Amino acid sequence: MRKALPPLIKALLEPARYANPTTPVARVELVETHASWLLLAGDFVYKIKKAVTLPFLDYGTLDKRRVCCEAELRLNRRFAADLYLNVVPIAGPPEDPQIGGTGPIIEYALRMRRFAEAGRLDHLCARGQLRPHHVANLATVITTFHECAATAPLATPFGQPKRVLAQASENFAELQALLPRHDEQSRLARLAEWTNCEFDRQAARFAARKAAGSVRECHGDLHLGNLVLIDERVRMFDCIEFSEDLRWIDVASEIAFTYIDLLDQRQPGLAGWLVNEWLSGSGDYDAVPVLRFYAVYRALVRAKVTAIRAAQANGDPGRAYAYLALAERLAEPARPRLIITHGVAGCGKSRASRRLLLGDPQASTLRLRSDVERKRLFGVAPAANSGSPAGGGIYTQDASEMTYQRLSELTANLLAAGWSVIVDAAFLERSRRDAFRALAAHAGVAFFIVAPQATPEQLRFRVRARLAKGHDASEATLAILERQLAGVETLGSDERNCLL
Structure with a gap:
């Protein structure tokens, strides 16, 4: 049962x-978190911070709460200026408070514009209405924000x-106090050992x-509860204002949080899709080796927060145990594999690789698209037209060699980091397929080929439709299709044994 409300909140x-x-308030709804009260009143939300001191935040005095309210306003206006309006004082006795009143101030509230709660991504996910195109938009929003964020x-x-390891170590210390059962202590010890080993491997990369x-x-x-769909565009809100340590972080740690939340919501396809869209847009493949470390860390942060909330409400810490199990699964991923596609333009390579990504129950597969990486090499945006003639510009033989070499380097690095890889490229030449087959053998991973089939009429129709639509990396x-059809080297019998 909920504890008795403080007089101020009850009055509000x-x-x-x-x-x-203009819009009278008929009813005020209350949402309580471990650190705040949110009063939903008409078109607005008033957020009041609790006078609490936790291991990771300090709202213990009125002045500290004011400073944090002002910081929250400033920081969230970076990406949601239309939602975050102002900080208002609350005056008067707690039993008769006046919002924006004069006299001695007893509290501060952050005033925000209210949006439809049904649009929050966690609610969309629970209703089965979160779609890959929403997640793709989210990846773009995150990438754009990170590009503008201060370094x-x-x-x-x-x-x-040292700071990365210290934060992870502090997390374990707090979890050990929150989850005292012997089984959980043993699990935490194993995860702590994994974290230390993984940190040692990646320290230079950090x-x-x-x-x-x-x-x-x-x-x-x-996490998904701090993301909302408004007018079919994903918006961020409610960033961390109370801790610079938790806000000034590697962008890989940021994406890892949303990734593990999608996994927790039993949406591995969307989790994998988010990471892939983010990598494709940002080109930050150097983040992949540290991504699993951050994912485990983030899962344990969620375990800690849910355990704190359960303790505050004298509730069941079952959700904390679920996050603990998620961290364990992340720390022991499935063995990687390498998949390449084969086929001419319009045969369905990208559709097939998309199905594989969305169907990966482990969310541990990454896709490299030759069309995207070729353009990145030459400083061209993925959806932009390079203006290259057939066989010229960024499509010369030398440019293609550079592209496949780049794909090979990226593939080797991603496999070494423990992720499966799909290379979405034409691979019309046997020599290029053999090179990637040898790469898989060197990495000690299974090798597969995906070779979608289509009639010449279907191929031409699809290429024309794609050109008419525009906004595609291809x-x-x-004319290029006809050249490919004339020059493709078909799969050998040994290669057909690798078909997926």
């Missing part, structure tokens, strides 16, 4: 306290290897990513 549930002559100066401790500018002033709390024309 009275609709008459929210003067709005942590090298002299700051944010994102330095440092390199800090030096490269990958540590930025991020959102910090990017620039294949009917």
Whole structure:
């Protein structure tokens, strides 16, 4: 049962306290979190911070709550200026508070514009209405935000290897106190050992990513409940304002949070799709080796937060145990495999690879698209037209060699990081297929080929339709299709044994 409400919150549930002559408030709804009260009144939301001190935040005094309200307003206006309006004082005695009143201030509230709660991504996910195109839009929103976010100066401790390990270690210390049962203590010990080993393997990479500018002033709390679909566009809100350590983080840690939340919602296809769309848009493949470390860390952060909430409400910590199990699964991924596609333009390679991604129950498959990576090599946006003639520009023989070499390097690195890889490329020549088959053998992973089939009439129809639609990374024309059909080297009998 809910504890008795504080007098201030109880009084603020009275609709008459929210003067709005144009849209009278008929009812005030209350949402409680472990650190805040949210009062939903008409067109607005008033967020009041609890006077609590937790291991990771301090709202213990009125002045600290004011400072945090002002910081929350400033930080969230980076990406949601239309939703975050102002900080308002609350005056008067707690039993008769006046929002925006004069006199001694007893509390502060962050005033926000209200949106339809049904549009939150966690609610969409629960109703089975979250779609790949929503997740693709989310990946674009995150990438765009990160590109504009401030970069942590090298002299700051944010994102330095010692700080990364310290945050993970603190997490375990807090979880050990929150989950005292013997079984959970043993599981936490194993996860702590994995975390330390993985950190040792990636310590140099953490440092390199800090030096490269990958540590930025991020959102910090990017789970599905802090994302909302408004007018078919995903919006972020409610970033972390109370801790610079939790906000100035590697962008890989940011994406890992949403990734594990989709996994927790039993949406591995969408989780994998998010990571792939983010990597395709950002080109930050250097993040992949540290992504699993951050995913385990984020799952354990969620375990800690849910355990704290359960303790506050004298409830069941079952959700914390579920996150613990998720962390264990992430720490022991399935053995990687390498899949390449084969076929001319319009045969359905990208559709087939998309199905494989969305169908991966482990969400541990990454796709490399030759059309996207070729353009990235030459500084061309994925959906932009390079203006290259057939066989010229970025499609010369030398450019193709560079593209396949880049795909090979990326594939080797991703496999070494423990992720399965799909290389979505034409692979019309036997020599190029053999090179990637040898790469799989060297990495000790299984090798497969996906070779969709279509009639010449279907191929021509699809190429014409794609060109008419535009906004696709592929620039294949009917003339290019005919050249491919004339030059394709069909699969040998040994290769047909690798068909997936």
